[in-house]
Amino acid sequence: GAVVSQHPSWVICKSGTSVKIECRSLDFQATTMFWYRQFPKQSLMLMATSNEGSKATYEQGVEKDKFLINHASLTLSTLTVTSAHPEDSSFYICSARGMDTGELFFGEGSRLTVL
Amino acid sequence: GENVEQHPSTLSVQEGDSAVIKCTYSDSASNYFPWYKQELGKRPQLIIDIRSNVGEKKDQRIAVTLNKTAKHFSLHITETQPEDSAVYFCAASIFQGGKLIFGQGTELSVKP
Numbered sequence: 208g209a210v211v212s213q214h215p216s217w218v219i220c221k222s223g224t225s226v227k228i229e230c231r232s233l234d235f236q237a238t239t240m241f242w243y244r245q246f247p248k249q250s251l252m253l254m255a256t257s258n259e260g261s262k263a264t265y266e267q268g269v270e271k272d273k274f275l276i277n278h279a280s281l282t283l284s285t286l287t288v289t290s291a292h293p294e295d296s297s298f299y300i301c302s303a304r305g306m307d308t309g310e311l312f313f314g315e316g317s318r319l320t321v322l
Numbered sequence: 323g324e325n326v327e328q329h330p331s332t333l334s335v336q337e338g339d340s341a342v343i344k345c346t347y348s349d350s351a352s353n354y355f356p357w358y359k360q361e362l363g364k365r366p367q368l369i370i371d372i373r374s375n376v377g378e379k380k381d382q383r384i385a386v387t388l389n390k391t392a393k394h395f396s397l398h399i400t401e402t403q404p405e406d407s408a409v410y411f412c413a414a415s416i417f418q419g420g421k422l423i424f425g426q427g428t429e430l431s432v433k434p
Contacts, residue, residue: 315365
């Protein structure tokens with residue numbers, strides 16, 4: 208089956224630094240990727256929709272200047288958490304839509320801890 | 323925008339019993355309703371899905387029903403096993419592959 212890989216799987220950083228998370232579709236092309244955030248024991252909250260070659264569409268309440276999304280190729284989208292603070296600590300999960308089937312495939316998630 | 327409500331938040335059953343999780347959605351334009359199983363610290367796994375032109379779908383011990391008029395859909399797990407223990411999420415989308423709006427999740431515990 209289709210594979211979506213996220214890197215890093217976990218990261219610890221100091222408050223005020225920026226962290227980049229990568230989401231790659233390994234064996235298929237994805238024109239659209241979605242980024243979700245999941246706090247402990249909570250649901251997945253959609254942050255933004257990332258389309259290859261264009262600006263991301265952010266959900267209401269998500270700061271686009273804080274969560275920078277870049278989808279520069281058909282196999283890679285990146286999420287950069289800028290000036291991270293402890294309240295940004297969360298599980299970040301991407302999903303990618305296959306061009307041919309329209310199915311969604313989830314990455315394994317990236318756990319961010321901001322000290 | 324779309325809002326998905328899921329109940330119950332926790333569910334404990336005895337091994338072999340059935341488990342039912344219910345969801346309601348608000349956007350009548352939604353046409354695709356997947357269910358995901360998520361184990362702690364892992365990615366969500368699609369277990370079954372249903373489209374709005376179908377009222378019921380079954381896959382072995384798992385079934386999903388949809389009442390589009392009432393905007394309700396439910397997950398039914400029969401003959402539960404301890405390995406069914408996980409958090410289950412319903413979701414809604416306008417089309418398969420579109421952005422998913424998730425319910426709050428149900429933590430299912432199956433006691434041996």
